[in-house]
Amino acid sequence: MKITVRIWRQAGPQEQGALVAYDLDEVSPDMSFLEMLDVLNERLILGGQEPVAFDHDCREGICGACSTVINGRPHGPEQTTTCQLHMRSFSDGDVIDVEPWRSRAFPVIKDLVVDRAALDRIVQAGGYITAPTGTAPDAHATPVPKPAADTAFENATCIGCGACVAACPNGSAMLFTSAKAAHLNALPQGQPERESRVLNMVAAMDAEGFGGCTNTGECVGSCPKGIPFQSIVDLNRDFLRAARRR
Amino acid sequence: MAIDIRVRPAELTAVQTVWRSTIGKKAVMAVTGLLMVAFLLAHMLGNLKIFFGPHDFDGYAAWLRTIGEPVLHGAWFLWILRAVLLVALVAHVTCAVQLSRRDRAARPTRYAHGQRARASFATRTMRWGGVALGLFLIWHILDLTVGVANPDFDKNGPYHNVVADFQVWWINLIYVVGVLMVGLHVNHGFWSAAQTLGLRRRRGRDLTLRVVGSALAAAITLGFLAVPIGVMTGLVR
Ligand code: HEM
Ligand code: SF4
Ligand code: FES
Numbered sequence: 001m002k003i004t005v006r007i008w009r010q011a012g013p014q015e016q017g018a019l020v021a022y023d024l025d026e027v028s029p030d031m032s033f034l035e036m037l038d039v040l041n042e043r044l045i046l047g048g049q050e051p052v053a054f055d056h057d058c059r060e061g062i063c064g065a066c067s068t069v070i071n072g073r074p075h076g077p078e079q080t081t082t083c084q085l086h087m088r089s090f091s092d093g094d095v096i097d098v099e100p101w102r103s104r105a106f107p108v109i110k111d112l113v114v115d116r117a118a119l120d121r122i123v124q125a126g127g128y129i130t131a132p133t134g135t136a137p138d139a140h141a142t143p144v145p146k147p148a149a150d151t152a153f154e155n156a157t158c159i160g161c162g163a164c165v166a167a168c169p170n171g172s173a174m175l176f177t178s179a180k181a182a183h184l185n186a187l188p189q190g191q192p193e194r195e196s197r198v199l200n201m202v203a204a205m206d207a208e209g210f211g212g213c214t215n216t217g218e219c220v221g222s223c224p225k226g227i228p229f230q231s232i233v234d235l236n237r238d239f240l241r242a243a244r245r246r
Numbered sequence: 247m248a249i250d251i252r253v254r255p256a257e258l259t260a261v262q263t264v265w266r267s268t269i270g271k272k273a274v275m276a277v278t279g280l281l282m283v284a285f286l287l288a289h290m291l292g293n294l295k296i297f298f299g300p301h302d303f304d305g306y307a308a309w310l311r312t313i314g315e316p317v318l319h320g321a322w323f324l325w326i327l328r329a330v331l332l333v334a335l336v337a338h339v340t341c342a343v344q345l346s347r348r349d350r351a352a353r354p355t356r357y358a359h360g361q362r363a364r365a366s367f368a369t370r371t372m373r374w375g376g377v378a379l380g381l382f383l384i385w386h387i388l389d390l391t392v393g394v395a396n397p398d399f400d401k402n403g404p405y406h407n408v409v410a411d412f413q414v415w416w417i418n419l420i421y422v423v424g425v426l427m428v429g430l431h432v433n434h435g436f437w438s439a440a441q442t443l444g445l446r447r448r449r450g451r452d453l454t455l456r457v458v459g460s461a462l463a464a465a466i467t468l469g470f471l472a473v474p475i476g477v478m479t480g481l482v483r
Binding site: 006008019069071072073097099102103104105167168169170171172199202203205206209210211212213214215216217218228229230232233234235236237238239240243244245246 | 258259260263264266267268269270271272273345348349350351352353354355356357358359360361365369372437438441442443444445446447448449
């Protein structure tokens with residue numbers, strides 16, 4: 001395959017950036033999107049040029065590090081992670097635009113790499129349970145109803161990639177925050193801190209400068225893990241109930 | 247079992263918690279919006295009295311001024327209703343403006359490629375449609391309540407004022423467009439408010455909420471449109 005990638009190049013946080021076009025001649029349809037960038041980077045390095053900076057780690061869709069907006073969609077045309085996207089999703093001769101996540105709360109560090117620490121601070125505000133650690137408890141020590149376990153697991157699959165924020169026209173982190181809250185709020189172990197968790201996480205989310213949710217649903221369409229919109233509805237309900245009880 | 251030992255950042259009251267958060271402000275929009283939808287439904291049904299002739303319609307308008315008597319003095323109910331609606335509208339618009347400004351600031355850079363729009367037309371027009379709705383509301387009050395924008399205003403003849411209005415083509419146009427904007431806003435608004443207030447407990451209910459919202463929007467739109475169409479076709483004269 002021959003393709004042209006137009007990649008956002010920005011030397012540093014304060015520098016001006018721009019899309020730069022690169023032609024690639026021998027792209028295999030079986031390459032992942034990141035492998036295609038690797039090939040480009042090898043060429044750039046051999047030519048004495050600065051390689052494209054991009055985030056990646058596991059390359060198997062479980063860590064949430066990879067983060068590029070491809071042709072206007074976070075993680076590209078398939079509902080998966082950038083590392084699990086393959087070049088067979090594109091056609092010979094395509095021009096592909098590659099940009100970083102865009103959100104005030106995610107400043108660009110370099111090229112396609114953005115700072116997503118804001119999501120970590122939301123989790124630090126309540127995305128945990130305050131339990132004494134020690135040896136693992138017996139599996140049946142706290143019975144968990146099956147539907148609650150399913151909801152918790154479904155939401156726990158959120159890898160914190162931030163595609164939801166990148167997709168949202170308001171740069172809102174509601175899908176991420178709601179997944180993190182729903183995961184623990186569904187479980188018996190999460191109940192004692194349910195209200196403070198929701199109030200603190202929402203306060204942290206707002207303090208980071210994310211926008212508000214307008215129930216547009218763009219996030220759901222770009223989430224590689226299929227976190228459902230229902231989690232946002234549940235966060236709204238939990239938040240309003242917790243606020244009433246103050 | 248775990249205990250909550252976290253020190254909360256600040257001990258806020260319930261009202262402060264709601265007002266300072268994006269979710270809380272959205273909930274204020276949802277409650278005030280639904281209140282206005284309820285009023286619109288009643289208003290629309292009342293308007294349909296016009297098809298029973300001037301006696302019934304003007305009688306109905308006069309009766310509105312007597313609601314609550316003898317406990318309430320003449321037209322007090324109407325003034326209370328107006329005050330409640332005004333507070334609701336001001337709260338709704340204040341939150342809309344504050345949240346919209348915040349939302350825009352949160353996404354300062356657009357994607358060079360542009361994004362596909364997944365959201366429906368109704369969803370994408372909530373902001374500017376809402377502003378158009380606000381302008382229409384002001385015009386509507388100046389026209390049929392205050393009377394300064396009416397072609398031939400008679401303080402005691404609401405039937406006459408309505409008929410006078412819809413003889414003029416551009417007034418018809420303003421009303422038809424205005425009412426369609428209302429319908430569009432309510433179509434997304436009702437469903438959206440249900441999500442904001444967390445009223446959907448199971449995923450399956452989503453379709454029901456959309457259908458109810460759209461049916462409500464359609465009923466309100468058609469009911470309001472019936473009046474200018476009635477005058478235009480000569481059914482009401
Ligand atoms: C003065 C004009 C108005 C403006 C500027 C305005 C603006 C808005 C905006 C920006 C939204 C949020 C949309 C979103 O988040 O997607 C909204 C929601 C809503 N509006 Fe209005 N609006 C106005 C008048 C009205 C009126 C007259 C009604 C009553 C029929 C109404 C009912 C609603 C409802 C029910 C919602 C949904 C609230 C939610 O999403 O939780 N609005 N409005
Ligand atoms: S909710 Fe989905 S899109 Fe958002 S951070 Fe989690 S996995 Fe990524
Ligand atoms: S690199 Fe880990 S999810 Fe893509």
